[in-house]
Amino acid sequence: MADGQQDGGAQRGGVSRRTVVAVSIGAGAALLAAGAAGVAPLLTGRGLLAPARTATPSPTPTPTRPTTLTVAHRGGSRDWPEMSMLGYANSAKLGAQALEISLARTKDAVWFGLHDQTLDRTSGTAGFVAADHTWQEVAQYRITAAQTTNPAQPPQPYLRFEELVAAFAATHVIYVDPKIVPAQYHAELFAMMSRAPSPARAFVAKGYCTATGWAQEATARGYRTWGYYYAADLESDPHLLETTQSLWTTLGLDYTAAPAVWEQVKAYRKPVLAHVVPNAAAAESALQRGADGIVASGVREVLAEARG
Numbered sequence: 001m002a003d004g005q006q007d008g009g010a011q012r013g014g015v016s017r018r019t020v021v022a023v024s025i026g027a028g029a030a031l032l033a034a035g036a037a038g039v040a041p042l043l044t045g046r047g048l049l050a051p052a053r054t055a056t057p058s059p060t061p062t063p064t065r066p067t068t069l070t071v072a073h074r075g076g077s078r079d080w081p082e083m084s085m086l087g088y089a090n091s092a093k094l095g096a097q098a099l100e101i102s103l104a105r106t107k108d109a110v111w112f113g114l115h116d117q118t119l120d121r122t123s124g125t126a127g128f129v130a131a132d133h134t135w136q137e138v139a140q141y142r143i144t145a146a147q148t149t150n151p152a153q154p155p156q157p158y159l160r161f162e163e164l165v166a167a168f169a170a171t172h173v174i175y176v177d178p179k180i181v182p183a184q185y186h187a188e189l190f191a192m193m194s195r196a197p198s199p200a201r202a203f204v205a206k207g208y209c210t211a212t213g214w215a216q217e218a219t220a221r222g223y224r225t226w227g228y229y230y231a232a233d234l235e236s237d238p239h240l241l242e243t244t245q246s247l248w249t250t251l252g253l254d255y256t257a258a259p260a261v262w263e264q265v266k267a268y269r270k271p272v273l274a275h276v277v278p279n280a281a282a283a284e285s286a287l288q289r290g291a292d293g294i295v296a297s298g299v300r301e302v303l304a305e306a307r308g
Contacts, residue, residue: 068287068293068294069098069273069292069293070095070096070097070098070293070294070296070299070302070303071096071097071099071100071173071175071273071293071294071295071296072087072088072091072092072096072098072099072299073100073275073276073295073296073297073299074087074101074102074113074297075087075090075091075099075100075101075113075299076088076090076091076096076296076297076298076299076300077147077276077297078147078148078149078278078297078298078299078300079148079149079150079297079298079299079300080145080148080153080156081122081144081145081148081153081155081156082113082115082122082143082147083113083114083115083143083158083159084113084143084157084158084159085156085157085159085163085164085167086156088159088167088168089167090300091303092168092171092172094300094303094304095303095304096172096296096299096303097173098172098173098175098204099172099173099174099175100175100177100206100295101113101161101164101174101175101176101177102114102115102177102178102179103161103177103178103179103181103189104116104117104130104131104179104181105130105131105185105188106130106131106133106134106135106138107131107132107133107134108134108135109185109188110135110138110160111160111161111162111181111188111189111192112130112138112158112159112160113158113159113161113164114130114158114179115179117129117130117131117180119138119141122143122144123141123143123155124144125141128141131181135160138158139157139158141158142155142156142158143155143156143157149298161189161192162192165193165196165202169196169197169199169203170197172202173201173202173203173204174202174203174204175203175204175206175226176189176193176203176204176205176206177205177207178207178214183213183214183217186214186217190217190221193223194221199223200222200223200224203223204224204225204226204249205217205218205223205224205226206227206228207226207227207228209227209228209229209233209240209244209245209248209251210244211227212244212247215227215247215248216247219247224249224250225247225248225249225250226248226249226250226251226252226273227245227247227248227250227251227252228252228253228273228275228295229241229251229252229253229254229265230253230254230257231253231256231258234264234265241265241268245268245270248270249270250270250271250272250273250292251268251270251271251272251273252272252273252274252275252295253274253275253291254274254275254276255274255275255276255283255285255289255291256282257289262289262290262291263290266290271292271293272290272291272292273291273292273293273294273295274286274287274289274291274293274294274295275295276296276297277294277295277296277297277298278296278297278301279298279301279302280301280302282298283296283302
């Protein structure tokens with residue numbers, strides 16, 4: 001999805017440290033301390049470490065405080081090829097406490113990062129439906145950087161969910177969305193999640209607000225949940241929020257929603273995360289409207305450049 005478009009599950013479908021723990025299921029004090037200490041070297045497109053940058057004073061106020069929960073949307077989809085290991089690694093190095101991924105499933109039962117039914121948008125294929133192909137066939141393609149701020153950067157391999165879990169489940173919270181994968185396969189996903197250390201801490205089940213079946217399945221297994229909304233949908237369906245919010249531990253709202261809509265969602269006294277935030281100015285606006293955390297596509301600017 002390009003920034004500004006809806007992250008439509010079902011295909012359309014600062015806060016204190018204490019609040020961060022409640023929202024993220026314990027991201028870890030050591031992680032927050034590391035995020036506040038400075039910016040680590042970033043991976044380049046070839047997987048090499050770039051030289052560390054010397055910190056310089058920031059000319060503008062930092063929009064996100066070190067203790068503000070920041071979730072890397074698709075691993076920083078505005079900065080790096082979406083849902084690539086490169087993006088997740090760089091987001092983690094910049095201090096994101098949580099990583100978000102949408103999942104597809106191949107016909108040989110491999111779960112991997114993909115927002116759409118096909119690889120067409122991310123790899124330029126024509127009608128390549130992931131569910132109709134094997135992982136070996138999917139792995140021949142690369143994720144383009146066309147929708148990032150640096151389209152010239154090298155494309156990246158698709159990432160299997162188990163690789164993301166192995167790399168980050170012990171240190172970060174992973175927001176998991178099975179997107180268009182039929183519910184009959186959710187048991188496979190939960191089985192993979194259960195093998196991670198402290199799975200109830202490591203994962204949050206994420207989905208568009210109407211993905212209530214997914215929310216109920218996750219809750220029954222002890223997972224926290226995050227259901228997101230759009231102001232336009234709340235306007236078109238005045239009962240949408242009241243009929244779905246009870247199934248979600250935390251809520252989400254587009255950062256551009258009017259203050260009155262933010263007040264409406266926050267009235268349920270649940271943490272509310274702003275999505276999908278592309279830059280520092282948008283993050284600042286969301287926090288001013290009452291956001292308890294940020295789901296950021298522009299991770300580099302929101303976390304790194306704002307710190308200087």
